[in-house]
Amino acid sequence: MSIDKAKRDLFLKSLTQSFVPLLDADHEEGDYIPLDLSINNDELRHIDVASSRALWNYVNTQLQKNRGKIGYGGYNERRDIYSRSVYFNQNDSATQRNIHLGLDFWCEADTAVLAAYPGMIHSFKDNRNHGDYGPCIILKHKVKETSFYTLYGHLSRVSLKNIEVGQRLSAGDVLAYLGTPDENGDYAPHLHFQIIMDIENYYGDYPGVSSAKNLMYFLENCPDPNLLLKIY
């Protein structure tokens, strides 16, 4: 079922009443600190963002400075961190994929990842391209006649063991754990969380980054995760 954008946003907003924790339930709302990884952040110019270790150091410095435990951000954010990987690169700037479609949560590897909303496992896969998700799980949610999907990327490999398609989860259930750079596509540990309205035939995978050329379509299909999560 397709619904127009304003209706879609109201629908997603109505599903939760307040802040939805996505990582380790012991963390409180005040532990979440906004993090700017956009091309406009001058601080990143001095950092080798291609290095998962350098990026992790940057994230940690920001967390310490702001007394946070989880850095978040990045919906519809244009970033430089993808230019290292051929997986995202095309020949010109219009088709290069560098605009982020999910919300990222930067926190230590092995942190528990919680289901944001009741649903069932739609699909899962280990996406092993350099710079890709690594292990990824997609949940399907159905509310009356409307379905939508939530994607959890950059998980640990062990998260894909002992789960099955169709398995049901309640909000707040432990779904997975964050992966290390070795298993998460070579990134500083973080969760990529994305809402997808129409998943087409994708299975355990869906583009998390768009080119400028396709951005309109992807922003329509992948609304701001904060409508559901209410973090900012």
Ligand SMILES: [Zn+2]
């Ligand atoms: Zn991401």
